[in-house]
Amino acid sequence: MTESPKRMPYPLLFGMVWIFLVSVVTSAVHAVLWPGDLPSDFSPGSVVRAQAASEGIAVLSLPDILEAVTHGSHVVLDARSRDEYAQDQLPGAMSLPISDFEAGMVEMAGFLEPSMPLVTYCTGPDCDDALQLALRLREAGFRNVSVYVGGLEEWRAKAP
C-alpha cells in the first residue's frame, strides 16, 4: 500500500505571489501613466460638492444655511420624501421631493418665482437628491439655486 503524495503548498503560494507581483507592477505603471488626478478631498460630501462645482451650482456651508434659515434669505427646499420630511426637517423648509418633482412644482406654482434664491438639502453629505433637485429647478428656469451639502445630518449634529 503506497501513501498518496501530499500536495505541496509552495506552488499555490508561489502562484499567489506571482499574481501579486504582476498586479503591483501593472498598477504602478497605470498610476504613473494615468493622465488624470485623484481627488484630493475625500471628506464627507466631497463627491456631491465636486459634482455641484462641475454643474455650476453654488454650495452653501453650515453658516450660510444658518443665515438663510434665520433671516429668510433663501427658500429652503427638502428634496427627501414627504414621509421623511414629516418626521424632521430644517426650520422653515418646504417639501419638494425629487421623486415627485412635477407634482411638487404644481403645488408651489403660485409661490416660487424664478428670481427667488432657493437652497435644497437632503439626508446628509453623501446623498445627491438635493443636487438633483437643484439641477431640475435650474432646468425649470430658476436662476439662483444652491445646495446645502451637509444636509439634515450636519444640521442635527452641528447647528446651535
Place this chain on the structure above:
Amino acid sequence: MEGKSTVNGSLFFRWGLRVALAGLFGYSGWIKILDPASFAQSVAGYDVVPYSLIPLVTFWIPWIELWAALAVLLIGPLRRSASLWMLVLLTGFTALKISAVFRGLDISCGCTGSDDPLTWVSVVENLIWMVLAGLHFRVDHRG
C-alpha cells in the same frame, strides 16, 4: 457511459465556475481601471482606508482583480492561486460591506461601478460569490 457523462458534467461545472468568476472579477477590475477617480471616492466612502493609502488601494485593487480573472480563465498553472486570491479579496470586500451596513453608511458599493446603495442584498451576493470561488478552489485540482 455514466462515468464519461460525470466527467463531462464536472468539466462543464468547472468551466462554468471559471467563466462566471472571471467575468465578475474581469468586469469589476476593468471598469475601475477606466475610472480611478470614481473608485477612489468609493474607497474613501467606506471610511476605513487612511487617506494617504487611498491612491495605493485605488490603483492596486482593480489590477489584482483583473489578473486574477485572466489567470483563472487562461493560465492553467495559476488557476488555483487565482481562485484563492478571489476568495481572499471577496472575504475582505464582504467584511467591509458588513461593517459599512452596520455603521449605517449611506454609500454605494463601488464594486462593479453601479451607484446602487450598499445593503444586505449586496452582502448576500458577495457570500454567494465566496461560495462559488471556494467551490472552484476545491474542484479545480482535478484538472
